[in-house]
Amino acid sequence: MNLTLTALPGLPEIKAGDDLAVLIQDGLVKADIQLQRGDVLGLAQKVVSKAEGRLVDLSTVLPSREALALAIEVEKDPRIVELILQESREIVRKRPGLLLVEHRLGFICANAGIDQSNVKGSTDWALLLPLDPDGSAERIRTKLENASGTQIGVLVIDSHGRAWRNGTVGVTIGLSGLPGVVDLRGRADRQGYTLKATDVGAADELAAAASLLMGQAAEGTPVVHARGFPYRLREAALDELLRPKDQDLFR
């Protein structure tokens, strides 16, 4: 049983309006990969956001009074704090340098997942997460399925910090065509042990794997092709990976 991940070479700098599906197809050709049934493509959030025009010129952001006060408290740029508040439902924890929020998309993450450019002497920009990453994944999947004639899955991936453990890991922030969580309840191994892991976060395990290959190189490799995902593809949405607040012991 094999799982093979390949970082696609040669993606150009992504601009608003670019058709990612076309660029991915070019990358697959360069990597000499023909899509097969069950393949999954993992996309770094950053390229999806850029293609969808989610860059914000910080000079256009007018911080609210709430953002100004909070910015002092957490020692962050008030314009970034304003954007974080706009992108969030709730602040979960805060400390200098960090606003941990429930994002409007439903997951808990640092600073609403907003990336900041800091090129000296140029305009300051912030990059927001896609408006609807499940929708982004579905649109790209549909184009790639139509072009290839085969059933695949698509993940939109970001890196999140975690409670209790150091180091960020790749997680799913949007998906189409593959299960987020797989129910293994009732299976037992041959010695009769029940499986501890009854609900496996399969899409997040694949997101972590793909994330290993993203962004290590200077140029970055934001699209990763995976072959050998061991679970059956099906329709899904991010919600199945998110624990409802009232069932969460850490909110």
Added chain:
Amino acid sequence: MNLTLTALPGLPEIKAGDDLAVLIQDGLVKADIQLQRGDVLGLAQKVVSKAEGRLVDLSTVLPSREALALAIEVEKDPRIVELILQESREIVRKRPGLLLVEHRLGFICANAGIDQSNVKGSTDWALLLPLDPDGSAERIRTKLENASGTQIGVLVIDSHGRAWRNGTVGVTIGLSGLPGVVDLRGRADRQGYTLKATDVGAADELAAAASLLMGQAAEGTPVVHARGFPYRLREAALDELLRPKDQDLFR
């Protein structure tokens, strides 16, 4: 850039005293894999624990008064609760069916990572985590490095639930020869965005990837070979993956 994971075939049922390194070498031969510099082997905790004789016959466990009271509160077998308490430093959260603890090894996990057999009509057993998974990883690594003459890494992997998200994911509970966390601070992409992920939990990303291939089949495939881990191998210990309690916002 590629990452290829292969679940090794044909591992026999593991018994106390088995030499896992020898069994892994047999599995590598069957999979036609020769170890290369930089390869990593991921081992399911369960086989390491069994080889190290960490099975406990529950009829030999005498619950303390504390365990008896707690067992009623969380609706669990008092003998299992006794073992959980023995294996833990502290209870972090509890609710019926769940004791979330700081394990004596330092990480937060459900029910102290204890597996339970439930074969009808046979003795009840519990399987504890290895005494020292870093040490287990190092011993197996040394044997495999000596036999192959090449530098590798070894991970001991368990499945953990997470705050905020549904589904378990594979995480590292012991490692030798590869970094737990990789520091990417100061790197920027070509558009000048600083990397959000400054400390990458590289070993946990690989553990999640390997976990995808473990235990899906009826027979289970508890050893996964990985080629293409994109970071330089080095000495490491589990501690680097564990956030100190006083820096943790979710304790």
